[in-house]
Amino acid sequence: xxxxxxxxxxxxxxxxxxxxxxxxxxxxxxxxxxxxxxxxxxxxxxxxxxxxxxxxxxxxxxxxxxxxxxxxxxxxxxxxxxxxxxxxxxxxxxxxxxxxxxxxxxxxxxxxxxxxxxxxxxxxxxxxxxxxxxxxxxxxxxxxxxxxxxxxxxxxxxxxxxxxxxxxxxxxxxxxxxxxxxxxxxxxxxxxxxxxxxxxxxxxxxxxxxxxxxxxxxxxxxxxxxxxxxxxxxxxxxxxxxxxxxxxxxxxxxxxxxxxxxxxxxxxxxxxxxxxxxxxxxxxxxxxxxxxxxxxxxxxxxxxxxxxxxxxxxxxxxxxxxxxxxxxxxxxxxxxxxxxxxxxxxxxxxxxxxxxxxxxxxxxxxxxxxxxx
Ligand SMILES: Nc1ncnc2c1ncn2[C@@H]1O[C@H](COP(=O)(O)OP(=O)(O)O)[C@@H](O)[C@H]1O
Ligand SMILES: N[C@@H](CCC(=O)OP(=O)(O)O)C(=O)O
Numbered sequence: 486x487x488x489x490x491x492x493x494x495x496x497x498x499x500x501x502x503x504x505x506x507x508x509x510x511x512x513x514x515x516x517x518x519x520x521x522x523x524x525x526x527x528x529x530x531x532x533x534x535x536x537x538x539x540x541x542x543x544x545x546x547x548x549x550x551x552x553x554x555x556x557x558x559x560x561x562x563x564x565x566x567x568x569x570x571x572x573x574x575x576x577x578x579x580x581x582x583x584x585x586x587x588x589x590x591x592x593x594x595x596x597x598x599x600x601x602x603x604x605x606x607x608x609x610x611x612x613x614x615x616x617x618x619x620x621x622x623x624x625x626x627x628x629x630x631x632x633x634x635x636x637x638x639x640x641x642x643x644x645x646x647x648x649x650x651x652x653x654x655x656x657x658x659x660x661x662x663x664x665x666x667x668x669x670x671x672x673x674x675x676x677x678x679x680x681x682x683x684x685x686x687x688x689x690x691x692x693x694x695x696x697x698x699x700x701x702x703x704x705x706x707x708x709x710x711x712x713x714x715x716x717x718x719x720x721x722x723x724x725x726x727x728x729x730x731x732x733x734x735x736x737x738x739x740x741x742x743x744x745x746x747x748x749x750x751x752x753x754x755x756x757x758x759x760x761x762x763x764x765x766x767x768x769x770x771x772x773x774x775x776x777x778x779x780x781x782x783x784x785x786x787x788x789x790x791x792x793x794x795x796x797x798x799x800x801x802x803x804x805x806x807x808x809x810x811x812x813x814x815x816x817x818x819x820x821x822x823x824x825x826x827x828x829x830x831x832x833x834x835x836x837x838x839x840x841x842x843x844x845x846x847x848x849x850x851x852x853x854x855x856x857x858x
Contacts, residue, residue, distance in 0.1 A: 490682075491742030492725045494735060497657040499536040499618070502527065503646035507663045508729045509543035513550025515575070519732055520583050526735035527623070528587035536618050538653055539591075539625045540646040541576060548572025562635055569630030580625045592622040595629035598637050601648045602763050602803075611652040618653070637765070641709035647716035647724065648762055658717055659738070660710055661729025666745030667707065669693050684748045686715040714747040719856075720758035721749045761856040766805040766816055768796025768823055770849070777808040780815065785848035786855065788829040788837060798823045806850070806858075817855030820846045 494500060504523070509515060531537050548568030549558025558568030573595070580591040594613065600606045617624045626649050628639050639645045643660055650658045668677040670693060683690055694707035710726055717724040727744035731737050738744055772780070776790020786806065798804055799822050806814045821829070826849060829837045837845040 490746075491738065491744060492657060492659070492723055492746050494530060494657065494659065494739065495533050495535060497535050497655075497723075499538070499653060499655040499657075500530065501538045501540060501646050501650040501653065501655045501658040502735070503540040503642055503658065503660045504542060504729065505642070505660075505662050506542040506546045508661055508734075509541065509576075509579075510546040510550070513546070515543075515547065515579055517579075519730075519734075520579060521586070522733040523729075523735070524580075524583035524587060524589075526733050527584070528589055530735065531589065531623070537623050538614065538618070538649060538655065539580065539623060540642050540649055541580060541625055541627055542642045544569040544572035544576050544627055544630060546572065547575045551575070566631045566633075573627065573631070576627065577625065584623055590622040592617045592624045594624050594626045596626060596645070596649070597629050597633050598639050598765065601645075601652060602765055604759070607652060607759065611654075614649070614653040624653075639764070641706075643709040643713035644716060644764065647713035647720075647722070650717060650722050651720045651758060651762060656722060658713070658722060658724040659735070659744075660713065660724065660726045661734055662710070662726060663728065663730050664707075664726075665728045665743050666726045667693060667711070679743075680745050682746045682748065683714070685750070686711055686718060686747065716762040718747055718749050719761045720755075723747065723749050757856050760803075760817070760854070763803050763816065765803070766796075767798035767802040768794065768804045768819075769807055770794060770804050770819070770826065771807045771809065772814070774809055777814060780806070780855075780857070783852055785852040786817070786850040787834070787847075788826070788845070788849050789831060789833050791826065791830045791849065794823055794826045794830060796823060800825075804850070806855070813858045815855055815857040817850035819850055821849055 527537050545558045545565050545568045548571035551571050552568060554564050554568055558564050577593045584591045596610060600610050614624055628645055646658055664672055666679045668679050670677050691711050694711050714724045724747040725744045727738045770791060771793035772790045773792045780786060798819060800820060802819055803816055804819045805816045808814050828840055832840060834845060
């Protein structure tokens with residue numbers, strides 16, 4: 486068998502390192518020795534010319550321990566928000582201390598889903614990351630859990646890491662977890678085999694993730710990691726899932742190559758990749774067979790092909806596109822409000838003006854503002 490080639494982290498120009506809750510926190514206390522070795526690895530990579538961004542979980546777990554909260558602070562949203570407020574203070578201190586030992590300045594950056602979903606705010610976050618790195622700091626990013634509410638939060642730091650990588654123009658992401666990579670089924674099952682390399686996060690790959698299991702402290706599970714891999718591959722970013730439980734986890738990955746590498750697909754423009762990675766559509770357009778076929782060939786979505794409209798959205802909002810059998814086809818920025826879409830549903834272009842009372846825009850979603858699933 487040909488040995489799969491691991492991702493060469495030292496070849497990365499800008500790398501996002503994501504650390505899961507289970508790695509940082511054990512029985513409510515930080516894994517101090519482990520963190521010291523990770524900081525050492527990060528400093529070494531940085532000295533070799535790789536710019537580093539850390540995405541660190543652990544605020545909820547640390548805060549819950551301090552407050553004596555049940556269920557690791559995940560019993561309710563209010564608990565998670567309060568636990569995160571307390572834990573984030575400690576998390577930032579841990580990073581500042583551990584990176585500081587190598588004369589590296591840590592910079593805390595807390596973001597919400599909205600900060601990366603709205604194009605203007607996304608560009609702003611992107612500029613801040615850029616400036617911090619130029620200034621020689623290592624951004625340590627987490628979700629702003631204390632203000633994020635259920636509908637507008639990532640909830641897992643895997644997708645957040647992929648979006649941050651995109652915003653920062655990183656070329657690689659490593660998700661450090663408590664498992665050696667993606668297995669073809671839950672790794673606790675007999676006969677589970679690890680995949681060395683994935684070219685394209687297909688529905689078959691997604692089906693391998695057991696949605697019910699996480700390490701216990703985290704929230705994402707393998708499914709969130711695969712969604713992150715999908716965002717990354719579409720943005721032309723390499724992503725690897727590796728086991729971070731051991732001391733000096735990055736050195737260990739370099740020496741053993743144990744992990745799963747997701748190969749990027751580099752064809753999308755930066756804007757389309759951003760669009761593909763957006764996570765919160767405001768509505769759903771269901772289209773008929775003919776329209777689904779046309780979309781697959783790269784056409785714009787026309788009102789004539791609309792079969793059903795769900796949700797309330799305004800012009801410019803993100804909507805998901807589904808085919809007649811309920812299959813997800815893609816998503817895009819809509820040119821009409823939900824009410825207008827309902828009014829022109831199924832109509833040909835020449836019938837739309839009579840219905841709306843004004844000249845219609847050519848497409849409901851222009852192909853330049855659409856990405857396939
Ligand atoms: N197909 C799979 N391959 C690997 N791990 C899986 C799979 N399905 C479920 N898992 C579970 O996902 C867990 C990792 O997710 P999670 O606990 O959220 O990690 P983290 O806290 O590092 O983000 C593993 O411990 C494993 O039990
Ligand atoms: N933002 C949260 C972490 C979210 C989360 O659980 O992520 P993960 O442990 O990576 O599945 C925190 O700091 O506790």
